[in-house]
Amino acid sequence: MRVKKRSKHRKAVKFYATCFGFREPYKVLIDGTFVHHLLTQRLLPADEALRDLLSASRTPALFTSKCILAELRRLGKSHAESFDAAQLLTTTKCEHDKVVGAVNCVQSLIGDKNPEHFFVATQDPGLRENLREIPGVPVIYGLKNSLCIERPSMQQRKFAQLDEEKRLNMDISEYKKLLKAASEGKTIASENGSGEEQHEMPISSLVKNALHVTDKTKFKRNKAKGPNPLSCKKKKPKLPTAIQKQVRLMARQRGRGFGSGREAKKITSNWRLRTRRMGLRRKFQCSC
């Protein structure tokens, strides 16, 4: 049961992160009723309990407002402890010069779109119901000695779906704007003298031109710069010209019939001895 609950909470947090851009460290706006619940149920420390609830890697930042604090103070001795605890939270700035009720203050802080990405923690059923109507407002509440996140409401899910569709499909006004931009491009082109070509183009290509979208991606083909080095034989080191001549002579002698392999070997060895004694140049001159 506990695992099932945790996965439900994770799913809800993921929904708000994906569809409404909630990011860690999460911000939690806490009202007086929730502070009172945390204290009576001993769900302390509150930031750790909320971190566990949101399955967050970083401790969430907890906020309250001066109107919420004022309401707790008005409640007197019964809520004195809650007032002291709420004073330790970060006070977010609200628009109210004159203190208003906590419900009104929370609603004004959230506005129409919850720009600050607050999770609202409250035990007030009326406020919870109101917040369900606003897209992108996750609600946290306490159930005895455990904390819960409300499942995204039908309105919130519909809004997220519509928003996604809007992002995927082009709006009519956007389409008109594109057409206008394309026609402006066309008039400029006709002024430059290439109007006939532009008139023949379909609307889709005009829109593409306005967006600077190319039809086909251009790939560069790597051309072969030479033969594959792996398929080539290694180059033999060049012999000096005198040795080359000697080798050729030996091959000729072998072809004529006189001079076996042994003799050839002998010649080369002799020649080597000679070269050692006489030097290469002298031998070459002698043979000539």
Ligand SMILES: [Zn+2]
């Ligand atoms: Zn206020």
